[in-house]
Amino acid sequence: MQITTNKIDSANAKINAAITRSTIDANVEKIAGQLSKEAKIAGFRKGKVPVSAVKKQYGERLVQDAEAQVLRDLLDAGLKEMAIAADTLIGEPQIAKFDKNENGIDVEVVIAMRPAIELGDYTAMVPEVSKPAIDDAAITARIEELATAQAPLVNVDEDRALVNGDTALIDFEGFVDGEAFEGGKAENFALRLGSGQFIPGFEDQVIGMKKDEEKTIDVTFPENYGGAKLAGKPAQFKIKVNAIQMKEAVALDDELAKKMLPGDENATLETLKEKVKEQLQSEAMSTLYNDELKPNLMETFVSAFTIDLPEFIVEQEMDMALNKKAREMSESEIEELRNDAEKVKTMRETFRDDACRAVKATFIVDALAKAENVIVNEQELMQTIYFEAMQMGQDPAAVYKHYQESGYLPAIQMAMIEDRVLSKLLNDKIKEA
Incomplete structure (x- = not known):
């Protein structure tokens, strides 16, 4: 078997070989001889099976096993010649060429290796990292946001219009082509304005309404709306505002801190x-x-x-x-x-x-x-x-x-x-x- 190796670089190599017919035949004989000691073939005692009977029984499989063994030997020899350690290989070697002819087999094996990397002083490439400065205004805004989220809703008694952030208790009924549609009606529904709960344009037209006010608004269902019957359709909604609610004001003090930091009795x-x-x-x-x-x-x-x-x-x-x-x-x-x-x-x-x-x-x-x-x-x-x-x-x-x-x-x-x-x-x- 003639072997030619080519270590292209630290990540790629090739092994070319012309495997002779005699090499494959010798492997067939060797494998058949080993099988003759272990195989169970009718008419023969175990360990007494003739090699000729093994060849007849296993035929092409013996040739395949012989070729596989030659490839393993080829790989071992090629790696040794190029001084490539087996544990540096990536994946299985690729058989790029396997051409059988009357003289044997022409083979090319492509090998991938873990490339050599000289890291040098890589830490010098890492920039200095400055912690972002957090100002008092951002801290206060976050505390107010957290406190407001936990605060209860209270009715607004003053005579004023709904604004973004309010919760409106509304009755509504929707119509498409003048006909009421299923799921389009509710009473005392709590709608937080700015939440985006409803289809585009709905909440915007509720803003500005007052308690006990009624009106009809026009909207269009989005083309990708879940209900196929409503997708892309223009609709009208009759709306009545029953009440206006807003989050109860919360004092930013030590008591709030104790509520938001349970388990810390000394929280301030x-x-x-x-x-x-x-x-x-x-x-x-x-x-x-x-x-x-x-x-x-x-x-x-x-x-x-x-x-x-x-x-x-x-x-x-x-x-x-x-x-x-x-x-x-x-x-x-x-x-x-x-x-x-x-x-x-x-x-x-x-x-x-x-x-x-x-x-x-x-x-x-x-x-x-x-x-x-x-x-x-x-x-x-x-x-x-x-x-x-x-x-x-x-x-x-x-x-x-x-x-x-x-x-x-x-x-x-x-x-x-x-x-x-x-x-x-x-x-x-x-x-x-």
Whole structure:
């Protein structure tokens, strides 16, 4: 067997070989000999089966096993010649060529490896992070918002018009083409103005009405309205305001603090302000991290590092992007692609840059995670998926199984690792406001 190796770069290598017929035949004899000691074939005692009987019984399977063994031997020899450790391989080696001929088989094996990445002083690329300053006005506004949400509704006795934020107790009945429709009538319905509970235009026309006032308003149901009979239809609503309510005013004092911080008998308004400030700061930091700092830092790393990318991993990423695009296309667009292979090739090529960036980012995150000793184990992965599923009101076990069967778990795990690595690097550069 003649072997030619080519270590293209730190991420890609090829092994070419001309496997002779005699090599395959020798493997067939060896495997048949081993089977003759173990196989059960009618008419022969175990361990006494002739090799000829084994060959007759297993035929083509022996040849397939012999070829598979030759490929394993070829891979081992090629890796040894190129000094490539088996644990650096990514995925299974790809058989790019397997041409049988009368002399044997011409083979080409494509190998992908974890690329070498020189991180250098990567922490120098991480910017300093300033904690957002939270002013007193923002703290007071949040406390008022929280207090108002818990405050009871009280009737407004003064003679005034409804304003945004009020709750109107109304009777209403809706009509389409002059006919009342099912579900379009209610009495003493509590409508908080500005909540967006009703179709567009309804609440806007209730604002300004007074207690005991009646009027008919015109609205149009949205085209995507749930009820097909009403979608896109103009409608009239007869409305009567029975009462106007608003949230009871709440004093911002120590008593409020004790109510909002149960379990802390010594809570004061200042204590509450500190807790709210911490919450606002945490929210602001989360927004800053997720919307700006993390994406920018990842882009900095991707631009700064030059690494070799496993070609077939990039190709797989391009295929996934193409398949995703196809799922978003119409039947006529897909039919057009079926009849134009060159157009499919051109479209697929448009995903190359993004695919290279995604693959590059994955290897950079992997290297940074090792450097920073960041890991996400299987239990943490499962807990995260279960928690998010429960928040969405879904069956956690079913969601996890779906991700598992669809092969999404590694991608979710890598996303979690990326989040932790970037957060850790940024946290190390935080300075107080």
